[in-house]
Amino acid sequence: MGKAETTTANGPISRNRAISKCYTVTRFTPFAQHWQLFNQGSNSFVFFVANSHTVYKPGAAHKLSIVHVIDRLHTGGAERVLVTLANIFCAKGHTVKVVTITEKGPLAAQLLPGVKLVNLGRTFKYSLVTMQKLMAAVKGFDVVHVHSFYNLRYLWLAKMVFGLQQPVFYHEHLGFRANMQASAWQKYILPKTIFIATTAQINQWAVAEVGMKPERVFTLPNIVLKEEAGTQNRHEVTKNNHRLVLVSNIRVEKNLEFGIKLLQYLNRGEHKNHLTIIGKLSDIPYYERLQKLAEESGMDKNITWVHNADSVQQLLPTFDIGLHTSPSESGPLAVIEYLAQGLPFVTYNTGEVITTIRAELAGCIADTFNPNEWELKIEQLQAESQPLLKLQLQTAFEKHFSAKAYYEQCMVIYNAR
Numbered sequence: 001m002g003k004a005e006t007t008t009a010n011g012p013i014s015r016n017r018a019i020s021k022c023y024t025v026t027r028f029t030p031f032a033q034h035w036q037l038f039n040q041g042s043n044s045f046v047f048f049v050a051n052s053h054t055v056y057k058p059g060a061a062h063k064l065s066i067v068h069v070i071d072r073l074h075t076g077g078a079e080r081v082l083v084t085l086a087n088i089f090c091a092k093g094h095t096v097k098v099v100t101i102t103e104k105g106p107l108a109a110q111l112l113p114g115v116k117l118v119n120l121g122r123t124f125k126y127s128l129v130t131m132q133k134l135m136a137a138v139k140g141f142d143v144v145h146v147h148s149f150y151n152l153r154y155l156w157l158a159k160m161v162f163g164l165q166q167p168v169f170y171h172e173h174l175g176f177r178a179n180m181q182a183s184a185w186q187k188y189i190l191p192k193t194i195f196i197a198t199t200a201q202i203n204q205w206a207v208a209e210v211g212m213k214p215e216r217v218f219t220l221p222n223i224v225l226k227e228e229a230g231t232q233n234r235h236e237v238t239k240n241n242h243r244l245v246l247v248s249n250i251r252v253e254k255n256l257e258f259g260i261k262l263l264q265y266l267n268r269g270e271h272k273n274h275l276t277i278i279g280k281l282s283d284i285p286y287y288e289r290l291q292k293l294a295e296e297s298g299m300d301k302n303i304t305w306v307h308n309a310d311s312v313q314q315l316l317p318t319f320d321i322g323l324h325t326s327p328s329e330s331g332p333l334a335v336i337e338y339l340a341q342g343l344p345f346v347t348y349n350t351g352e353v354i355t356t357i358r359a360e361l362a363g364c365i366a367d368t369f370n371p372n373e374w375e376l377k378i379e380q381l382q383a384e385s386q387p388l389l390k391l392q393l394q395t396a397f398e399k400h401f402s403a404k405a406y407y408e409q410c411m412v413i414y415n416a417r
Contacts, residue, residue: 064414065095067141069134071151073098073105075280076249077333078147078173081198081222083110085145085410088225088403090114099137101130101151131158138164143414145169146193149186156189167417171196171220175330175351176253178205186210194416196220198330199352218413221352222331223401226340227313242266242273242378245319245343247312247334248326249279252286255348257293258325258369264297265371266378275299275323278306278315316341321378324348327369339397342390344381346374356400361393 066089073079082098090096090112097116100108104119111117118137122130135158138144144166146152152170159168170193178201182190190210195217197203203219206212244263248254256277263275281287294300309315312334316322322338322345329351336353338345347354349365358365363380366373381389 063092063094064142064411065097065140066143066145066414067097067099067138068145068147069099069101069138069151069155070147071101072103073100073107073111075107077222077331078171079105079107080224080333081171081173082147083107084223084225084403084406086115087112088407089410092407095141097137097141099134101134101154125154126157128161132162134158135162135164138166141166143167143169143417145171147171148173152189152193153185168193169196169413169417170194171198172202172206173198173222173330175199175202176328178202179328180205182209191216194218194413196413198222200355202330216416218416219352220406220409220413221356221401222333222336223403223406224313224333224336224340225403226397227311229314229317229341241271242382243318243320244273244275244323245316245321246275246277246323246325247279247337248277248324249282250277250287250290250307251282253326253328254279255325255327255369256286256290259323260290260293260297260299260303262323262325262371262374263299263302266375267299267302272302274302274304276304276306276319278309278312281307313337313341316343319343321345321381322347323374325369326350329353336397336401339393339401342394344384344386344389344393346377346381353401357396360396 066086068082068086070079070082073083086096086098087110091114096114097118098108098111100117100119101122103121104117108117120130120133120137124130131154134155138155144155144164146155146168149170149172152168155168158164170190172195175198178199182205187210190206191212193216195203195206195212197206197217197219198221200219203217206217207214246256246259248256250256259275259277263273266273291300294303306315316337322334322343324332324334324338324345324347326332327348327350331353332347332351333353335345335347335351335357339357345364346366347364348369349358349367354365363377366377
């Protein structure tokens with residue numbers, strides 16, 4: 001067996017750890033912002049995280065190899081989860097590959113250097129050449145992990161033509177899937193996979209609607225990795241001048257018009273609250289409707305739009321309150337980012353993340369879209385001791401959404417193959 005010696009700020013910790021390969025040293029600061037390679041010789045692998053480092057020495061035990069399949073790594077919830085998974089497993093010494101079917105996408109830059117990225121560059125959906133390349137790219141891996149159903153359907157077509165023996169894990173990211181009727185394709189393909197649901201509702205859908213065996217269905221709530229976002233830069237806050245932030249892709253399902261209407265409600269009288277909306281511009285007609293609503297409500301001067309933020313968490317310390325307005329989510333990932341940075345927030349009651357934290361953070365969760373309820377919660381949060389509230393939020397993040405807990409949950413699922 002290989003031996004892992006871990007040194008932290010509190011002293012050395014030793015435990016047995018075996019890996020199948022020897023890697024170059026990698027230095028990690030959260031969410032793959034900065035990685036540097038160090039050569040520690042041919043018999044060691046050093047993994048640095050914040051103020052700790054682990055030295056891995058090669059052993060005989062085999063670590064699972066994982067290949068992820070997705071169409072492209074654009075900015076979105078499924079894509080961010082894939083990057084998080086790939087980076088966590090790479091850091092743990094696993095061989096990890098990511099296969100993009102159409103194009104790499106901007107989030108590819110956030111993969112660790114140890115993650116191999118293969119882009120197939122598909123231009124014609126039913127190209128047999130591309131299907132053959134896809135099968136060649138995933139063969140030989142212990143785990144084939146596919147994200148989003150249209151990608152699974154494509155892989156399955158390629159599998160039927162060219163063959164694939166490895167078990168396929170399917171990751172369902174759409175929260176509203178639980179409210180839909182299963183298609184014939186889903187009823188045919190999904191029972192042949194190991195199903196990963198992001199919420200208990202999707203888990204139940206796979207069993208009741210698709211007809212999957214419960215022992216082949218698992219729930220894995222989403223996480224994001226915490227980033228070091230620097231010192232706080234919050235201003236003197238009164239109830240008249242909150243700096244609000246809403247992190248969400250610009251899509252009609254996200255109910256962003258409520259954020260604008262809430263701002264108008266908060267700004268009645270002499271109040272001068274400001275709202276920043278951070279998210280990818282996914283739906284131009286919807287964005288134009290939102291801009292028109294902002295103008296008609298007189299809020300256009302009080303709203304800032306940010307569409308191409310490389311790191312949302314780096315921006316969060318400059319705000320006072322986070323908002324999340326979507327009525328249906330599997331995560332939501334934005335709330336985990338608020339928790340990671342200790343940013344007080346108000347969110348609608350939806351998603352597995354909210355179910356997880358509700359008992360501890362009920363004051364952050366709204367049960368209606370009544371703006372009066374949201375205003376009261378904002379005022380209550382701002383009335384609390386901000387250092388203590390930040391500590392409470394970050395403690396909840398470490399308890400429920402740490403990389404260690406996520407890795408262990410994934411290993412249980414992968415070992416069910």
